[in-house]
Amino acid sequence: MKYLLFVIGLGLAWMGSCAQVVDSSKRKSCFPERLNERLTELLIRRQEAMIVRRQERMEEIERRPYRKSDSSRWSLSLNPFSVLELQGAAGLGVGYRVDHHWQVWLESAALFQLYPGTAQSCLGGIREILAVKYYFGYRESLFFSGEFRYKDVYYHDVANFNDNVNMMPVYGYTYKLENIVFGGAAWFGGQIRLSNDHRWRLEPSIGLGPKAGQSSGMACPPVIPIRNRLAYMNG
DSSP, rough: OHHHHHHHHHHHHHHHHHHHHHHHHHHHHHHHHHHHHHHHHHHHHHHHHHHHHHHHHHEEEEOOOHHHHHOOEEEEEEEEEGGGGSSSEEEEOOOOOOOEEEEEEEEEEEEEOOOOOSSSEEEEEEEEEEEEEOOOSSGOOOOEEEEEEEEEEEEEEEEEEOTTTTTTEEEEEEEEEEEEEEEEEEEEEOOOEOTTTTTTTTOOOOEEOOOEEEEEEEEEESSSSSHHHHHHHHH
16 A cells, blocks of 8 residues: 555656646747847847937928028029049039929039149130939939030140141141030039038039030131141052
């Protein structure tokens, strides 16, 4: 009888230990799931908070009043970096804003060469640009534009000639050349407000377009260019 009770007790103890092992194994298997659920919940809350902050930021910007300069129709513009180009330009642009989207813009500039050379050295000239801009996007900060430009430039040029009287070549003769260029372009850019009152703005842009021109020589010697003379002699 005692032996039977002893066996029954061992059996009950073994069953209890198995139940604890099964229960603990179940708790271990649920821990990764609970961790994953917690991380997912934190991620969702973080995304929702970011969306709320972004929305609040947009609403705060929208509540800002437009400055007086944002509604002004006239504006002046200049490009201080153009003087550093190989063919520099110093001028001023004037813009008239028809409404929040459309602007007519005209620039007049004097041309010069900051780095003079012996050949094709710019003596001076003028450049006129007429453009129509369309502003769009958030607070009209982006724009497309189409332009027409006219340029009249005087150069020092160097060429070789044949004296048609003495039949002697003239090498490295310097003369003046006038170059008239017409062209157009389409470009895209953006507007960055630099000051709190929006009066100072930066407009980086990029564009592409065709051009065509004609050239005429002045102060040329009364001789025939060598290339034409050789062609005449060979002919």
